[in-house]
Amino acid sequence: MAALLPVYQWTVTGDPWLNPYLLWWPYDRIGFGPDIGAMPGGHSPYYAWVNLKQDLSRAATDVLGWPALSWAPLVLGLALRPRRARDWALLSPFACLVFAYLFYWIGSPARLWGPRYYFEGFGGLWLLGAVGLVKVWDWAKGQRKAWLRPVLIGMLALMIVANLALTLPSRMQQANGFYGITRSQLDPITKADLHNALVIVYADRWLEYGAMLAGMSPLLDDDVVYARGSNPELDAAVIAAYPDRGVYYLYKRQISTAPPAH
Secondary structure: OHHHHHHHHHHHHOOOOOOHHHHOOOOOOEOOEOOOOOOOOOEOHHHHHHHHHHHHHHHHHHOOOOOOOOHHHHHHHHHOOOOOHHHHHOOHHHHHHHHHHHHEOOOOOHHHOOOHHHHHHHHHHHHHHHHHHHHHHHHHHHOOOOOHHHHHHHHHHHHHHHHHHHHHHHHHHHHOOHHHOOHHHHHHHHHHOOOOEEEEEEOOOHHHHHHHHHHOOOOOOOOEEEEEOOOHHHHHHHHHHOOOOEEEEEEOOEEEOOOOOO
């Protein structure tokens, strides 16, 4: 999958080695140094350690939604017999991501969705958690104690309820209006009843433009297509790529047929 990254970057930037993030933030790069990242003094091993601690702390809940206990079935999956190398292999995608993101300057505190940079490794952890639960179930049978399995069922049910009643509502609440982005930002387009339109969005921050992407397909074939306004020359190049569409400008939630004055 990682080998596809140059193909993606070539598709969206025309250069297989140009990260699109750099088109907006030149400091948004991998590595350590004063010109990397937005932290004071640049990214450093200290900030890597801070990010690691906060991301793993959040993952202890977010992997399974069990408050601070998602690690428990993972440990049991590795500790209980039969111990198999393939169980440890389930950790490898997650471990690789944890190591790789030590070199990236931004972490994932609670306000940024939790351990979002580790998510692709969660699949292996979910399988390992299932292995742990199965091993515990088999262990309980071997103890010849009739009450053990009902207790395990009750504990599992309690963890599922905790996820649905505590973890999930909290995460959904954090996502609601995140970064100040809401559906209302598409209201000017709806009220103007635009069709077959190209809307050039002039934004003081990336957030105002990013909010509009909720109304656009990545295939750029919607009734309304959005582009980020930059300057007259670049705007003209974008307009030329959509010769059959009506052109509008959006700035501070106001639609017009002329570019905003700056």
